Amino acid sequence: MKSIKIIVHGRVQGVGFRYCTKMIADQLNIAGIVKNQNDGSVYIEAQGESHAIDNFVKSVISSPSPSGHVSNYTININEVKDYTSFEVVY
Template identity: 35%
Template structure:
């Protein structure tokens, strides 16, 4: 499964990208995460369905007390997998 995600809330300046990368590695997911100029964060993840769903559950909770997730917009990519080799912060 491959998902393209936009996260809104208190997600910049609170370690969100670093924590996202660590959690993605924990779940053996591949892809990337980056800050957007409007204060939201964009990411793309791919991996098996169960790992992706578990990751999403944690992401929606905010990973840690400093992060406040207000909205999560998810687009399921039709391609399935793009073949990312690792997870990176862009």
């Protein structure tokens, strides 16, 4: 099991980024959360099998939303709380 935190910047709010991220997480059996930040970024906590997390990260940094664009991102590999599903948080 691998756990990560990602913060993405760019055109990531108002373009369906969170919902597309959730769709990819559900396809890869990833649990966690995704939410908009006040500074215009999107915050993600994700956990799952190592290969699934690697594929998830690739999808997120290439923007899961066709209208979105990720210009910058940071990834921290560490423990997040134990999630049972992937949710969009408001």
